[in-house]
Amino acid sequence: MKRIIFILILGLTPWIGFSQDTTHQPDTNSGDTVQQDIVNDHGEAGGIDANEIANNNKDAISGLWTGLIGGTIGAVLMLGITSYFNSRKKKTQEEQRIPDSKLFIDESVEVKSGNKEISAADVKKLKAEIKDLKLKLEEAKNETTAYKKNLDVYTDFDQKYYNEAFRKLISPMNDAMEKGSRKEIIETLLKIMSHFSSLTRYKIAKKQAYDEPNMQYLMNQRMKNDAAVEIDSNTPVDKIPKNIKVLVDLLSEQSSTGLDESIISGYKIKNL
Amino acid sequence: MKFYSIPVIINDRREILLELTESSVTTGNSSYIVEVPSLTSFNLLSILRSSVIKTFVEGSRDLNMAQMDAACSYQNNVVTLRLYERQPEKPKEQKAAEPEKQKEKLSYEDLEDFLPELAPATPENKFTLHEQQEILGNANSHLNLSFESKAMGVYIKSRQIKAIDQQLFDRNKVSLKVVLEVNGENYSNTLDIYLAHPSQFLGIALDFGSESSQMAVKRYSNDFNLLEKKPEIENLFRNIVSFHKSNGWVSQNEIVDFYQEEKNTNFYKSLFFLKEQLSGEYEDIDKEVFIKNIADNLKMLVNTKDGFNTLTEQKFHQLPNLKIIHKHEDLLNGISFEIEKDGYGIPIKMSEIKQKVYNTILKVMITSFLKKEFIRYNNATRFIRLMLLVPNIYDTNDINYIQHQLGNIFRELSESEYQGKILAWEVLTISESDASFIGYINKSNIHVEKDRDYIIIDSGKGTTDFSIIRTGKDSIFDLKPIYRNGFSGAGNMITYALFETLLHYIRETAETKQSSIKFIKDRIVGILTSDDLERKNNFYTELERLKFNYKGINMNDQVRSTWDYAKSGDITFKDLIEYGDGINTLISLLSGIENAADFYHYVDDACNFIAESTVSYLKLIKENKKDFNCAGVILTGRSFMFKPLVDKLKDKLTKDLGVDGSKINLLNSNELKDICIKGVFNNSIRLNAEMTGYPIQLIFADEATQEETKEPKKPLINRKSLFARIFNDLNNFEQAEKVLAFDTNLKFDKLQNSQFLIGSKTYRISGNEIFQKTPGTKYEANVEFTHKGYFVRRMHDGVIDSIAPMRAIDDTDSSDMSLVVPSLFPNYIDEKYLNSLLRDDIKITTVAPPDNNNVSDATPNQSQNPLYF
Structure with a gap:
């Protein structure tokens, strides 16, 4: 029974890894600490390094093929060995309870004595292959763990980000539309624009220096090196860039006080 | 008009050419202020015996002062x-004896003896001088006047007859009438000298800089000592603010900062804005020399809060460097002004309005100070001497015009607001680079040699000016201008070169399928030429910082690698066009770079x-002035803070001019700016500030050959280096034979193929008459400066037989613009002059084929930029 489980694991591991990488299933078990660690450990500004994600994806694909081939070979070999023993030891199979570590050695001894077609060299070769496969199995297990961890991070990030985005952007937008409040619509639209831009650039690994603080703000995380310039009611008009001035005007027309901590083009518009 | 020109020295400090006319018409500036020293006698007017009275009367000859007798009278305050x-008598006897000698010697046919007779023996020696000394009478309660005729010169002097105390003089004005009697006709001119009691004297020096302006003032203490005080630097900016407040142009209670303030200095930044639609009642637009309704139309103070944006909204235009655009008004053709009159908008060109603006600014600067002066010294009366520092690119006409307008400003003030307070005024101009030299010799621990040539090179932000000054044989303070010139091109040109380097680098490294040129034009140059002050400022701050942190060519690779690895977020220079946020990302990238270097030789070209x-x-001077004897070179100006320029210039001066490296002095520009403006108050320095220098005759090849050589003069199609194009202009001079045209050195035979380089301008002879000659006659010619401009006089046996005026050649062509535009950077940018965008030899980085493994490839709009704000 144990052998069947082993074979199944060996054969299916790459498929599990692959499916984990692509399905982006939310993992409710991963906590804030994991996310925080990753955000802090990767990238120059302490953010998630999307390059790493891309590399991991590539590794996942190459790992998939290695696992598939390895698994297939393993499965074929195991099936051959198993069917051989099934024909010879069919009756005693269920009674025997051999420890896992001695399984292959004992079987090979029996094979050696019972079947002349399998030479000692073949057995040796098979032993080596089995050893190799065991190593690969170990690697595959580690990879799976890493993918799972990464997946957890991503799913956690996505879940957290989109939950917050829903709470801070989507939901207020719906409310604003329902209320017919132009002020809130303008404010929320600009916030959406700000965060969607940051997220998009982050996802394509072309983030601006201010994108990370922007995302951290949305996810209620502590912001590091937030170098954004604040524009408030005391900022001299001459110190406001034209591309921001137009937004300030748009907000002022609606008597808005600003966009809180959301960063647009490196500027925060607040306390207007 | 017939006149004689005589060099006179006023008060031992200024040498001027006094033009004596038949009708005694006063020309130019005729009022001089003489501050009366408390003890010593002093010269009011001197005419040196060594000088020559130049004639501008056809059929007459020049007169040697040594041959002149002088007589003096004093009546009704007129000397x-x-x-x-x-x-x-003796020469008559000699002349009588000479024919006899000739007769005797004719029979000997001795050539050696014969020749000296053709040239008449130097007559000066034959005159016996009657030394005279005469008291003319009392000029006022404290001073008398005397006349002296001596071997060295003719003098009108004054001496104290009563101790100078706090009691003011009862009379101040003395008119000096100089009359030249020649061939039975009288030629004369009158100068007004105002004898100022020390407590009434006020000296003002104004440096209207292209970047910033400053003012210094000299007074005497008004106590029993009446001592000369040290010149003080005025806070020009504060004065202008106070003036605006007192006129209600700026709210009294408003506490704001202004862009025109240069913190912790007394400078006033030269930043001016003029309204597009000018209001005000102009009777005759052309004749009016000032802008009307200054408060509404001309902004000399702009608050840092919303001033710029407000002015932009109200359609004010910033005026670029008034000095550089001096002759390039066409640059601003895009900006049009209008004066509304009787419901019609009369279009006014920049060239027409520019001078009015300049006059108005000068007026505000002077008035703002005077207002304070007369508030502080409530019942005071003043004799004012104003010295204006002018750039070398100003020619005689410009200087005359400015002097005239300054005179008008004082006249207007003395007739209205300060009637009875401004008693008289004197207006002087002095070249900025000359002033630097005066500042230099005023410095302690400086050794200046007599009778030597000094070269002063002043390279500021927009222009490089240079002068050659000869120190006197007897006194180093007797300064003679040999040559003054200047050109557009200095610190701004180097910053422009760095800007070009940056654009070139962006073009070269960008990995994009889009047009990098379009990106640069729209997203960088577009912003820099817009009214987006904040982003422009941020960009220039970074560019200036990089200029300060410039590394030499040997560091190119290292610096380049820091540029290559510079990042803003995930974005590098490679991604700037494809993924960047326009100029914002560029500024952010630049802020992450520490140094700049000359990757493509733009900076090297500029230097x-x-x-x-x-x-x-x-x-030109060194090779053509035989007695050129350079004792030192003085480098001053902010551009010389850029070491590669200093190195390059030192190298050139050593190699091409043979100047000893140890004689090249680099001066701290900030220190010098102070010394320089204070130095102009030095009364012991005698300087002719009117002349722009000696004319240089440029003899070009015959017309036939000229046609051939003209071809390469056209702008090169290959735009590899715009600067290379500019050198062509200098090469034109190289091709010409050059003669330093003074003391009749001028080559008359080649006059028709000649141009004259005087100061920064090239002139040619106007009219044909002077070229029509009688065959077989030997002519000589020389170029003379007058207040009406330069003239060529043709002489035959010492008699002037033809006089022709010289006209400046209008050489404003497109190649000039390639100099002017970089010099106006960053206030004026024109894509047409951005070499980094024009050249097609930039190796563009090829864009890699789409990477299938790239996640972002999954998006269908991959080639488009992400959202910009």
């Missing part, structure tokens, strides 16, 4: 100095241009 040719141009002009 009349008569100069007349003495009828020497080369400045050094080459300066040295080429100086070489």
Whole structure:
């Protein structure tokens, strides 16, 4: 029974890894600490390094093929060995309870004595292959763990980000539309624009220096090196860039006080 | 008009050419303020015996002062100095004896003896001078006047007859009438000298800089000592603010900062804005010399809060450097102004309005100070001497015009607001680079040699000016201008070169399928030429910082690698066009870079241009002035804070001019700016500030050959280096034979193929008459400066038989613009002059084929930029 489980694991591991990488299933078990660690450990500004994600994806694909081939070979070999023993030891199979570590050695001894077609060299070769496969199995297990961890991070990030985005952007937008409040619509639209831009650039690994603080703000995380310039009611008009001035005007027309901590083009518009 | 020109020295400090006319018409500036020293006697007017009275009367000859007799009278506050040719008795005897000698010697046919007779023996020696000394009478309660005629010169002097105390003089004005009697006709001119009691004297020096302006003032203490005080630097900016407040142009209670303030200095930044639609009642637009309704139309103070944006909204235009655009008004053709009159909008060109603006600014600067002066010294009366520092690119006409307008400003003030307070005024101009030299010799621990040539090179932000000054044989303070010139191209040109380097680098490294040129034009140059002050400022701050942190060519690779690895977020220079946020990302990328270097030789070209141009002009003098004897070179100006330029210039000066490296002095510009403006108050320095220098005759090849050589003059199609194009202009001079045209050195035979380089301008002779000659006659010619401009006089046996005026050649062509535009950077940018965008030899980085493994490839709009704000 144990052998069947082993074979199944060996054969299916790459498929599990692959499916984990692509399905982006939310993992409710991963906590804030994991996310925080990753955000802090990767990238120059302490953010998630999307390059790493891309590399991991590539590794996942190459790992998939290695696992598939390895698994297939393993499965074929195991099936051959198993069917051989099934024909010879069919009756005693269920009674025997051999420890896992001695399984292959004992079987090979029996094979050696019972079947002349399998030479000692073949057995040796098979032993080596089995050893190799065991190593690969170990690697595959580690990879799976890493993918799972990464997946957890991503799913956690996505879940957290989109939950917050829903709470801070989507939901207020719906409310604003329902209320017919132009002020809130303008404010929320600009916030959406700000965060969607940051997220998009982050996802394509072309983030601006201010994108990370922007995302951290949305996810209620502590912001590091937030170098954004604040524009408030005391900022001299001459110190406001034209591309921001137009937004300030748009907000002022609606008597808005600003966009809180959301960063647009490196500027925060607040306390207007 | 017939006149004689006589060099006179006023008060031992200024040498001027006094033009004596038949009708005694006063020309130019005729009022001089003489501050009366408490003890010593002093010269009001001196005419040196060594000088020559130049004639501008056809059929007459120049007169040697040594041959002139002088007589003086004093009546009704007018001193009349008569100069007349003495009828020497001895020479008559000699002349009578000479024919006899000739007769005797004719028979000997001795060539050696014969020749000296053709040239008449030097007559000066034959005159016996009657030394005279005469008391003319009392000029006022404290001073008398005397006349002296001595071997060295003719003098009108004054001496104290009563101790100078706090009691003011009862009379101040003395008119000096100089009359020249020649061939039975009288030529005369009158000067007004105002004898100022020390407590009434006020000296003002104004440096209207292209970047910033400053003012210094000299007074005497008004106590029993009446001592000369040290010149003080005025806070020009504060004065202008106070003036605006007192006129209600700025709210009294408003506490705001202004862009015109240069913190912790007394400078006033030269930043001016003029309204597009000018209001005000202009009777005659052309004749009106000032802008009307200053408060509404001309902004000299702009608050840092919303001033710029408000002005932009109200359609005010910032005026670029008034000095550089001096002759390039066409640059601003895009900006049009209008004066509304009787419901019609009369279009006014920049060239027409520019001078009015300049006059108005000067007026505000002067008035703002005077207002304070008369508030502080409530019942005071003043005799004012104003000295304006002018750039070398100003010619005689410009200087005359400015002097005239300054005179008008004082006249207007003395007739209205300060009637009875401004008693008299004197307006002087002095070249900025000359002032630097005066500042230099005023410095302690400086050794200046007598009778030597000094080269002063002043390279500021927009222009490089240079002068050659000869110190006197007897006194180092007797300064003679040999040459003054200047050109557009200095610090701004180097910053422009760095800007070009940056654009070139972006073009070269960008990995994009889009047009990098379009990106640069729209997203960088577009912003820099817009009214987005904040982003422009941020960008220039980074560019200036990089200029300060410039590394030499040997560090190119290292610096380049820091540029290559510079990041803003995930974005590098490679991604700037494809993924960047326009100029914002560029500014952010630049802020992450520590140094700049000259990857593509733009900076080297700029430094080369400045050094080459300066040295080429100086070489003209060195090679053609036989007694050129350079004792030192003084480098001053903010551009010389850029070491590669200093190195390049030193190298050129050493190699091409043979100047000893140890004689090249680099001065701290900030220190010098102070010394320089204070130095102009030095009364012991005698300087002719009117002349722009000696004319240089440029003899070009015959027309046939000229046609051939003209071809390469056209702008090169290959735009590899715009600076290379500029050098062509200097090469034109190289091709010409050059003669330093003074003391009749001028080559008359080649006059028709000649141009004259005087100061920064090229002139040619106007009219044909002077070229029509009688065959077989030997002519000589020389170029003379007058207040009406330069003239060529043709002489035959010492008699002037033809006089022709010289006209400046209008050489404003497109190649000039390639100099002017970089010099106006960053206030004016024109894509047409951005070499980094024009050249097609930039190796563009090929864009890699789409990477299938790239996640972002999954998006269908991959080639488009992400959202910009």
